[in-house]
Amino acid sequence: MNMDKKPLLGMTLSELQVLVSQAGLPKFTAKQIASWLYKKKVTNIDEMTNLSKKNRDLLNQEYTVGAANPIQAVKSVDGTIKYLFSVGDKNSIESVYIPDEDRATLCVSSQVGCKMNCLFCMTGKQGFSGNLSANQILNQIQTIPESDTLTNIVFMGMGEPMDNLDEVLKVLEILTSDYGYKWSPKRITVSTVGVRKGFERFLQESDCHLAVSIHTPIASQRKDLMPAEKGLPISEIVNILRDYDFSKQRRLSFEYIMFKGVNDSISHAKKLLELLDGLECRVNLIRFHAIPNVDLNGSDMETMTVFRDYLTKNGVFTTIRASRGEDIFAACGMLSTMEKNKNK
Numbered sequence: 650m651n652m653d654k655k656p657l658l659g660m661t662l663s664e665l666q667v668l669v670s671q672a673g674l675p676k677f678t679a680k681q682i683a684s685w686l687y688k689k690k691v692t693n694i695d696e697m698t699n700l701s702k703k704n705r706d707l708l709n710q711e712y713t714v715g716a717a718n719p720i721q722a723v724k725s726v727d728g729t730i731k732y733l734f735s736v737g738d739k740n741s742i743e744s745v746y747i748p749d750e751d752r753a754t755l756c757v758s759s760q761v762g763c764k765m766n767c768l769f770c771m772t773g774k775q776g777f778s779g780n781l782s783a784n785q786i787l788n789q790i791q792t793i794p795e796s797d798t799l800t801n802i803v804f805m806g807m808g809e810p811m812d813n814l815d816e817v818l819k820v821l822e823i824l825t826s827d828y829g830y831k832w833s834p835k836r837i838t839v840s841t842v843g844v845r846k847g848f849e850r851f852l853q854e855s856d857c858h859l860a861v862s863i864h865t866p867i868a869s870q871r872k873d874l875m876p877a878e879k880g881l882p883i884s885e886i887v888n889i890l891r892d893y894d895f896s897k898q899r900r901l902s903f904e905y906i907m908f909k910g911v912n913d914s915i916s917h918a919k920k921l922l923e924l925l926d927g928l929e930c931r932v933n934l935i936r937f938h939a940i941p942n943v944d945l946n947g948s949d950m951e952t953m954t955v956f957r958d959y960l961t962k963n964g965v966f967t968t969i970r971a972s973r974g975e976d977i978f979a980a981c982g983m984l985s986t987m988e989k990n991k992n993k
């Protein structure tokens with residue numbers, strides 16, 4: 650990508666409208682450009698052939714499409730593919746493509762590293778290097794070879810989406826608008842630990858599904874695992890969620906990594922049921938991907954099954970998420986950390 654020119658990919662229709670008016674192009678060209686970008690997925694302004702040669706030249710002076718292919722792809726034996734994208738001079742981010750029967754999900758990153766510093770997360774260990782722009786987020790979706798066959802997008806890669814909400818909301822708009830990908834918001838899930846500045850705004854401004862990373866119902870324990878609990882406690886998150894209707898199209902789920910001997914007892918399951926009482930939601934149990942230098946182990950499958958069955962029997966539908974791509978360092982942040990260390 651030419652770094653001197655501004656990327657068009659990632660611009661919303663209203664941003665394109667401002668752009669064309671400033672460049673002196675006819676108003677209707679904004680919609681034409683959006684269609685070339687998001688429906689025909691061109692990689693070069695010269696391919697926008699219903700714009701006059703003069704107008705394309707004008708655009709070319711300052712702008713570029715701004716699509717950049719992944720720099721690395723690592724395929725797992727189970728079909729999962731981890732893509733590495735270069736951002737800026739030194740950094741890289743990851744996306745994971747997960748094919749599963751009739752679904753093809755892409756797990757995208759929203760930040761380079763993360764400020765939230767969760768004890769169990771490799772991305773958290775990297776620290777925070779910066780927000781991804783809407784261009785860099787959408788680029789992950791648009792440039793992989795499987796782009797046109799994707800059925801779902803999950804914001805469960807590197808970073809905390811609610812900590813970069815302006816850019817994430819732009820991408821959600823492009824993905825769900827008539828001028829953009831025209832996807833149903835039901836195909837998109839945004840995962841969060843809960844960040845005060847951003848959480849309610851997301852609920853108000855987006856119809857996409859929400860996944861809250863909970864990991865334990867006990868506040869003191871959550872604080873140890875996830876410092877973000879200090880900023881927005883899980884009890885408050887649940888109270889905010891009670892004001893929204895999740896009984897129709899929009900789905901609410903809670904992500905729960907199961908750590909051996911830490912949060913996998915029936916007493917934890919009981920407390921979780923109390924906390925979620927009356928909320929229309931489901932729980933996804935996640936197997937822990939061990940990371941270096943962290944004294945936590947994943948629960949065994951038998952314990953996870955007992956925990957799942959207890960929750961489901963007591964009215965909260967619970968699943969165990971299949972662990973994918975373990976042979977390719979699928980724990981988020983692993984591949985980019987290796988790349989970082991290589992570059993040092």
Ligand SMILES: C[S@@+](CC[C@H](N)C(=O)[O-])C[C@H]1O[C@@H](n2cnc3c(N)ncnc32)[C@H](O)[C@@H]1O
Nearest residue numbers: 770805808809840841842862904937938980981
């Ligand atoms: C990487 S985060 C990104 C989205 C957001 N920051 C969050 O935490 O929900 C996506 C999910 O991966 C989980 N996760 C992080 N590190 C993990 C690990 N080592 N093993 C399993 N899941 C992990 C998080 O708890 C979260 O539920």
Ligand code: SF4
Nearest residue numbers: 763765767770773808
């Ligand atoms: S789990 Fe999510 S919020 Fe926590 S450090 Fe990792 S990316 Fe950030």
